[in-house]
Amino acid sequence: MILVTGGAGFIGANFVLDWLHDIGEPVVNLDKLTYAGNLESLASIASDSRHVFVRGDIGDSALLAELLARHKPRAIINFAAESHVDRSIHGPGEFMQTNVVGTFQLLEAVRSYWSDLPDAERSAFRFLHVSTDEVYGSLGPADLAFTENSRYEPNSPYSASKAASDHLVRAWHHTYGLPVLTCNCSNNYGPYQFPEKLIPLVIQNALQGKSLPVYGDGRQVRDWLYVGDHCGAIRRVLEAGRPGDTYNVGGSCEKPNIEIVQTVCGLLDELRPDAAGPHARLVTHVADRPGHDRRYAIDARKIERELGWRPAETFETGIRKTVQWYLDNQAWAANVTSGAYRDWIESNYGGRA
Structure with a gap:
């Protein structure tokens, strides 16, 4: 048994689905079900006895x-987090909460539980914390990619x-x-991502003929990682990572935001053409986000060298799968884009000239 926190969110839900499909070990899934937590993402395992959901x-x-105390997990994977920069602003x-x-x-509860485990179980136990490259700040155009020592x-x-x-x-380990x-x-990008993030936002807006908001000049560079690959990396770190260590996980795929938008538009032109013309006609440059980091890039050589991932x-291949998934799952997207979500999009982008 493992315990997953935030397992109804984007990455967490993908991880739970992949875990049950590939590993088969039972999962207790704890999620608060805020706006980005969605049980519809887990509909395919709703009757699976290996999945225990707790709100x-x-x-x-x-x-x-x-x-x-009740489930006695051998490991905990912590996805639970508020994760959207604009919302944090x-x-x-x-x-903070x-x-x-x-x-x-969570750490305190886990520490108390772990301390009371029998020696063999205590030694085998793991707590895996899922974080982001954004903690490292912003890179210049010629700077080396972030390493675990950045x-x-x-x-x-x-x-x-x-x-x-x-x-x-780190402190609870040391x-x-x-x-x-x-x-x-x-x-990350892929299925089940809440449509406030760049790729699903572009897909949904383009399908509805709405503007495709791009911050500033759109030249902000990110390292893009397909969510299924990220889930595989987490499984590998859980299996063989060295306690106390950090592993950077990246796609070795640096691309500016405007190129991402153009790529999505091109795929939509191919897969769901619009009689009004190319979807890229909807691109609208808006005032930049306050303090917008210019570039992120991950050096993932450590996890490849030490763990073979x-x-x-x-x-x-990943972006084509993603666009096709949203085209095939418009009911899911419609159900998560509630009135509250539409109000949020208007408040964040509506006033940007």
């Missing part, structure tokens, strides 16, 4: 203690809160001996 908060220490408080205080409460320089409330959680995880593992990943998907 709850990682900040609820009593619930955590009860779940750990508008309202940083929730990010979930990403910092919540991680602290200095932390977070520039948004979101990345600052994730940096704080990383530091807590102070208490908790056998932790940390993965810092690059930009590398991404299976190229960007070309």
Whole structure:
């Protein structure tokens, strides 16, 4: 049995689905079901006895203690986090509460549980914390990619809160001996991603003939990683990672945002042509995000060298799968884009000239 937190979110849901399909070990899935947590993403395993869903908060220490005592997981994978930079700018408080205080409460509950395990189970136990490349700050055009030894320089409330959680995880290992593992990943894309993020936002807006908002000149560079590859990396780190270590997980695929938008538009032109003309006609440059990091890039040689992991998907294969998935699953997308979501999109992009 493993315990997954945030397993109804984008990466967490993909991980749970892949885990049950590829590994088959039972999963307890704890998720608060905020706006980005969606049980429809897990509909295919709704009747699977290997999946136990619990609605709850990682900040609820009593619930955590009860779940750990009842299910006795051999490992915990922590996906639970507020994760959208724009939302963190508008309202940083929730990010501090979930990403910092919540991680602290989770670590304390896990430490208490782990300390009481029999020696063999205690030795085999792992706590894997999923984080982001944004904790490292921004790179210049000629700077080397982030390594596991890069200095932390977070520039948004979101990345600052994730940096704080990383530091807590590290401290609980060095102070208490908790056998932790940390993965810092690059930009994920793929099925079940909430449509506030760039790729699904472009797909959904383009299908509805709406503008495709691009911040500034659109030349912000990100390292793009297909979510299925990220899930495979997490499984490998859990299996063979060295306790206390950090592993950067990237797609070795640096691309500017405007190129991503143009690629998605080109695929939509091919797969779902619009009689009004090419979808790229809808691209609209809007005022840039405050403090927008210019470039992220991940050096993933450590995980390849030590654990033998590398991404299976190229960007070309991954983005085609992603666009096709959204075309085939418009009901899912429509159900998650509630009135509250539409209000959010208007508040974030509507006032940007």
